[in-house]
Amino acid sequence: MVTEANLQKAIEQHQQQEDATFQWTKxxxxxxxxxxxxxxxxxxxxxxxxxxxxxxxxxxxxxxxxxxxxxxxxxxxxxxxxxxxxxxxxxxxxxxxxxxxxxxxxxxxxxxxxxxxxxxxxxxxxxxxxxxxxxxxxxxxxxxxxxxxxxQQRNPRIIPELEENSDRAKKLFWNIRDLPYGWDFFIENISDPAHVPVSHHGIIGNRYQDAKYYDMISIRDMSTQEGFAYQITPTAPNIAQAIHDFQPPSHMRIVTNNTDGGQMILALYATPTRPGWCRHIGCQVLVKNQAGKQSQGLGFFALPMPIWLGHVLASLFLHQDMVFLHYQEKILAKQQKDRWLDAVFTPNPQDKMVIAFRQWWEKRAGGGIPWAEGCNAELPPPERDKQKLFDVWTTHTQNCRVCQDALKNINRLTVLAYILAAISLFLAVMIDARSLAISGEIFLPPLGFWLALGSGIILAIGGYLLKKLSRLFYVYEFEHAHND
Structure with a gap:
C-alpha cells in the first residue's frame, strides 16, 4: 500500500538522485x-x-x-x-x-x-x-x-517501439564503429541537427539549399539521470514533429513523426571507451502508420541491402564529419577555458540543445568522464595522418564477422574474375590464331573471338571493381573540398 510517508520518501530519494552527480560506473x-x-x-x-x-x-x-x-x-x-x-x-x-x-x-x-x-x-x-x-x-x-x-535495479536504454509495436516497427541493420573523438563530442554532434545538410551534403540534404532557420523547443526539463529532450519546428511539409531525446549514459533517440502517422526513429548509442575515442552503435526503426504504410528511412540507408554493404556504405556518412570532430575536440582542449560557453559563440536557437548538453555535462555529470584508475586520462594529440583517421579495418571490419565473411567472398570472386578473364583472353588469342592458320590470310576475326575478348574485358573490369570494393573494408577517404 502506498502511504503518504512512502510517497514522500520516494520523492526525497528521487531528489537526492537529481542533486547528486551522475554516476558513470553504475x-x-x-x-x-x-x-x-x-x-x-x-x-x-x-x-x-x-x-x-x-x-x-x-x-x-x-x-x-x-x-x-x-x-x-x-x-x-x-x-x-x-x-x-x-x-x-x-x-x-x-x-x-x-x-x-x-x-x-x-x-x-x-x-x-x-x-x-x-x-x-x-x-x-x-x-x-x-x-x-x-x-x-x-x-x-x-x-x-x-x-x-x-x-538488476536499472534497465538499459532500449528501444521501446521494438517491444511495444513489434508488428508495426521494423528495425533495420545495426551499425557499429569506433570513432576517433570523445563521447561528449559524439553526443554534442547528434544534438545538433543544423549540421546535417551541411556536413552530410549529397546524402541528406544540400548545404546550399537546406541550411535554414528553425527553432529548438525544450519538451523535457533537464534531469541528472534522465537527460532532456528538444523538439524541432517542422522543416519539411510531410514532417509533423521531430524530437531529439538524450537519455544518459549512451542513448540519443531522434524521432521523426510524419503527418500521416508514421515514424522514423534513429536509435543512436555512444559508449565512452578511452580518452579521445568512443564506440558508436546505431540503427533505424521504421514504424508503420495506422493504415500500414511504412515510414521512409534515412536516405539510401533504408533501402534493402546486405548488412555488410550497409556497414561499408556507413563510412560515406560517418567520415563526412569525423575528421573535423576529431580536430574540434583538440582545439577546444587547447583553449583551456573553464566553461565551454566561454570558448564558443552560439547566437542561433539551433544551438539550444548543444548548450543544454554542455550544461548537463558540466553541472550534472562532473564535467568529464571518470576514467579507470591507471588509464592515461590525457587527450591524445591530434592525428595529422588522415589515412589513420579514415581507417575502417581497425575501427570496424576486424571486429565484425559479417564484414570479414563478406570480404573473404569478395576476394575469392576477385581472384576468380581475373582467372576467368585471363582464360577468356587466352581463348580469344587462340581462336584468332586458329582462324588465321586455316585461312592463311588476314581477315576479320570470327564471332567466337569477339565473344571471348568481350568476356575477358568484362571479367577484368569486374575484378577491378571488386578490388575497389574490398578497399572500402580497410579505408575510406573523404574531403569536403571535393564533395560538390
Missing amino acids: QWYPVAVVDFLDPTRPHAMQLLGKDVVLWRDGAGKWRCFADACPHRLAPLSEGRVESDGTLLCAYHAWRFDSEGKCVSIPQSKDKETEAKHCTNPQSCAIAYPTQELQGLLWVWAESGVQAEVES
Missing part, C-alpha cells in the same frame, strides 16, 4: 552487436578506460571480464574459448568459468593443490554483469556482488 553500456561477434574467440575492448574482454561461454551467454589473468596479468583476450565453454589464458593455460572462477591450474603439484588454489578468491577473474537485449550486448561498468545487485 550504468549499462552497449558494447557490441551480438550477431557481429565471433563466438569462437575472445574480443578485447575498452569501457571507461578499463581493458575488458568479451567472450561467449558454454551456455551461449556472452560474458565480460577484466582483460587480465589474475596469475600474471596477461591479457585474456589473447587466449582461447575452449570446447568446454571456459576461457583459457594463453600464457599458462589457467581456465575460467562463466562467473570468473578459476577451474584449472595445470602447473599445480597435484589435484588437491590445484583445488586449493582454485578456491582462493585471488585466482578469480574480475567479472562484470552482462545481458543481451535487442541484439546488443550490455555491460555494467562495475564488478562484484554489490554491482550484481545494483545492475
Whole structure:
C-alpha cells in the first residue's frame, strides 16, 4: 500500500538522485552487436578506460571480464574459448568459468593443490554483469556482488517501439564503429541537427539549399539521470514533429513523426571507451502508420541491402564529419577555458540543445568522464595522418564477422574474375590464331573471338571493381573540398 510517508520518501530519494552527480560506473553500456561477434574467440575492448574482454561461454551467454589473468596479468583476450565453454589464458593455460572462477591450474603439484588454489578468491577473474537485449550486448561498468545487485535495479536504454509495436516497427541493420573523438563530442554532434545538410551534403540534404532557420523547443526539463529532450519546428511539409531525446549514459533517440502517422526513429548509442575515442552503435526503426504504410528511412540507408554493404556504405556518412570532430575536440582542449560557453559563440536557437548538453555535462555529470584508475586520462594529440583517421579495418571490419565473411567472398570472386578473364583472353588469342592458320590470310576475326575478348574485358573490369570494393573494408577517404 502506498502511504503518504512512502510517497514522500520516494520523492526525497528521487531528489537526492537529481542533486547528486551522475554516476558513470553504475550504468549499462552497449558494447557490441551480438550477431557481429565471433563466438569462437575472445574480443578485447575498452569501457571507461578499463581493458575488458568479451567472450561467449558454454551456455551461449556472452560474458565480460577484466582483460587480465589474475596469475600474471596477461591479457585474456589473447587466449582461447575452449570446447568446454571456459576461457583459457594463453600464457599458462589457467581456465575460467562463466562467473570468473578459476577451474584449472595445470602447473599445480597435484589435484588437491590445484583445488586449493582454485578456491582462493585471488585466482578469480574480475567479472562484470552482462545481458543481451535487442541484439546488443550490455555491460555494467562495475564488478562484484554489490554491482550484481545494483545492475538488476536499472534497465538499459532500449528501444521501446521494438517491444511495444513489434508488428508495426521494423528495425533495420545495426551499425557499429569506433570513432576517433570523445563521447561528449559524439553526443554534442547528434544534438545538433543544423549540421546535417551541411556536413552530410549529397546524402541528406544540400548545404546550399537546406541550411535554414528553425527553432529548438525544450519538451523535457533537464534531469541528472534522465537527460532532456528538444523538439524541432517542422522543416519539411510531410514532417509533423521531430524530437531529439538524450537519455544518459549512451542513448540519443531522434524521432521523426510524419503527418500521416508514421515514424522514423534513429536509435543512436555512444559508449565512452578511452580518452579521445568512443564506440558508436546505431540503427533505424521504421514504424508503420495506422493504415500500414511504412515510414521512409534515412536516405539510401533504408533501402534493402546486405548488412555488410550497409556497414561499408556507413563510412560515406560517418567520415563526412569525423575528421573535423576529431580536430574540434583538440582545439577546444587547447583553449583551456573553464566553461565551454566561454570558448564558443552560439547566437542561433539551433544551438539550444548543444548548450543544454554542455550544461548537463558540466553541472550534472562532473564535467568529464571518470576514467579507470591507471588509464592515461590525457587527450591524445591530434592525428595529422588522415589515412589513420579514415581507417575502417581497425575501427570496424576486424571486429565484425559479417564484414570479414563478406570480404573473404569478395576476394575469392576477385581472384576468380581475373582467372576467368585471363582464360577468356587466352581463348580469344587462340581462336584468332586458329582462324588465321586455316585461312592463311588476314581477315576479320570470327564471332567466337569477339565473344571471348568481350568476356575477358568484362571479367577484368569486374575484378577491378571488386578490388575497389574490398578497399572500402580497410579505408575510406573523404574531403569536403571535393564533395560538390
